[in-house]
Amino acid sequence: MKKKVQFLYDCGEFFYSKNVNKSEYFYREALALTEGTNSLMEGRVLFKLGFVEKNEGNLSTSLRYFNKAKEIFKDKNDIERLASVYFDIGYVYRYKNQMDVEYDFYKKGLKLSEGGSETLIGKGYLHLGNYYTLLKKLDSSIYFYNKALDVFKKINKDNRIYNVYNNISNTYYKQxxxxxxxxxxxxxxxxxxxxxxxxxxxxxxxxxxxxxxxxxxxxxxxxxxxxxxxxxxxxxxxxxxxxxxxxxxxxxxxxKDYKEAFLQQQKYKIFSDSIFKSQLSNTIEEVELKNKHKVEKKNLEILNQEQAFDKKLYLSIILVFLLLGIPLVILLYRNSINKNKIIQSNLEKEKIKKEVLLQKFKRSEIEIKSLVADNSMRLEFLKQLLLKLKVERKSIDSVDVKNYIKDLTFKIQQQITTEIKLSLLKNKIDVINDGFDNMLIANYKELTKTEREVCALLRLNLSVKEIASIRNTSSDAVKATRYRIRKKMNARKDQKLEVFIQNLKI
Structure with missing residues (x-):
């Protein structure tokens, strides 16, 4: 098993700078064999996966891997790797714009590096150079970059030397x-x-x-x-x-190539949205994991209380038989007290579950607000672009160019109108369908997520064509979904499905 894990890890290392997808595959295969063992190899694999996720823009997932690796290195007293992971955790916080936290991790890493690996010390100087570059303290930045360069030249680390050059160029750019x-x-x-x-x-x-x-x-x-x-x-x-x-x-x-600007902005939007949703999803997952841990901890406490209760019960029975004078009432009284404790513990458990649900709702609210804000920014960009095109059209003599700009202006105006309509429709859905999805989940468990979403749109009395347009699908697909919904909800054939859904009580 150890040889197989080492082989998978070595394959991940080999492909890391050549093919990231292959590298990630081998690291995850190694993690599947080591996860939960708390071994040094598990820590090393988690450390590498932290780098992979950081490069893909999944910062929260990257931090989770780094923090797991940190705990293992600390437990194994692997000072060198612990210092290295401190540096890289700080680097992730740089991308999250939490500069105070970033600097704290750099200090911890340098403190652990003292008297140890020169490569690690040079790495610490390099991170501090980056930190001061962001603070626009360029003299301090150059100072630490030069210290890092001296260390790496001394030990002939070409990859590190070029890494420092890479960062020094950032400072020159700012100058x-x-x-x-x-x-x-x-x-x-x-x-x-x-x-x-x-x-x-x-x-x-x-x-x-x-x-x-x-x-x-x-x-x-x-x-x-x-x-x-x-x-x-x-x-x-x-x-x-x-x-x-x-x-x-x-x-x-x-x-002034406005059409190309618009197309490239749409591509930028696709990838920036993807990164944002990935980070938000990972953040929600972290909260759920923490709360799941709380629930499990509370379950353990309840189990310990029940075991303690059983021990007390057995002891009480033995004492009854030994003393023959202990009233049965005392036993019943103790039994009642312990049952009340268990009931109270169960109530606390339910309270924690409600807190988990509340945090999910809050996260969803944050996501909606972020998406609305992003939509507003996109609308503003389109409006500014439209205004610029109208101004440019007046100053141009060519009839062909004017007609081209007029056509492009009309398309952008249509895009703005569509965006506004979708925003209004989204707000209307959020207001009217508040709690509706939870009611469907509770009462019609056979409904899929897609079928519940169509139910929400039917509740707004939208037609088949309108639903097909919103969901970017065909009318036949919507009709098929309606048929499955009617069957699963046992709606009468002589009653319109929209009316049946609108009469449901939340």
Missing amino acids: GRYNKVISIRSLVLKYAKKENNKLLITVNYHNIAAAYRQLKDYKKVKKYLDSAILVAEEENFKLRLSKSYNSISKISYSL
């Missing part, structure tokens, strides 16, 4: 030294291609494009962004795809 940025990042890009490090390749393509954008060399900007997207698509780097599509949208807008 406006764009030619210097292009020079350093081109050097790092050459190294990344040599090592076939896909993530480093796409990051450097993107950042070289950013430098050329500042120099207004838009042809090269487009060239490098296209290369960044090509690599990111191959490896499914959602975070990198989101950033690159957003950059292309802005460049197209600057060049």
Whole structure:
């Protein structure tokens, strides 16, 4: 078993910088064999999966893996790996914009690294350089980058040396030294291609494009962004795809290619939404796991109380037989007290379950508000784009260009109208169907999620065509769903299904 796990781990290591999907597959296979063993190998696998999830933009999942690995390294007293995981947890908090927490983990990592591995110390200096770059304290940033560079040059760590160069270029960018940025990042890009490090390749393509954008060399900007997207698509780097599509949208807008700007903004929206929903889903999962742990803990307490009660009961019976003078009333009284305790414990258990449900509702409310806010931002972008097009149309003499802009303006206006209608319809569904889905789950357990959603739309008295349009499906599919709903709810054939559903009491 140990040899198989080691083989799977080594395969994951081999593919990590070459094919992330294959690397993740081998790490997860290794985790399936080690999960729950609290072994050092389980910690190492969790640590690597934390990196994979971070690169895919799943920050909450990444933190969960890192924290599990941290507890195992702490339990095994593996100081070097514990210090390393502290650095990487801090780096995740950087992306979550929690800079105080980020700095605390860097300090913990450096403290553990003292007198140990020089590679680890250099890694700590590198993270501090990044931290001060974000704070715009560029002198401090350069100071720590140079310390890291000295350490890695001393021990001939090429991959770390180029990593430092990569970060020094960020500082030059903030200082406006764009030619210097292009020079350093081109050097790092050459190294990344040599090592076939896909993530480093796409990051450097993107950042070289950013430098050329500042120099207004838009042809090269487009060239490098296209290369960044090509690599990111191959490896499914959602975070990198989101950033690159957003950059292309802005460049197209600057060049007055409004149609391209709009299309690229839609692609950016798809990937940014995907990352947001993934993070939100992982956050809800974390809350559920914590509350599940509370419930399990409470169940254990109840079980211990019941066992204690049984012991007391047996002891009381023995004493009755030994003393022959203990009244039966005392036994019954004790029995009553312990039963009341168990009932109280059960009530507390139910209370915790209600808290879990309440937190789910709150998370759902947060998701809805975030999506509404995102929809408002998208509407504002479309309105600004529409206004800009109208202004540009007046200043252009070409009839063909004017007609093209008029056609594009009409399409964007239609998009704005559709977005507003969908927002109003969503609000109406939320208000009218409050508690309706829970009632269906409780009383009609055979209904699927899709069938419950169609029930909610039927309750609004929407037609088959309207429901098909909202759900992006065919009218025949909606009719088939209606037939299954009527059958599962035992609705009378002589009564309209919409009327039957509207008469249901919540």
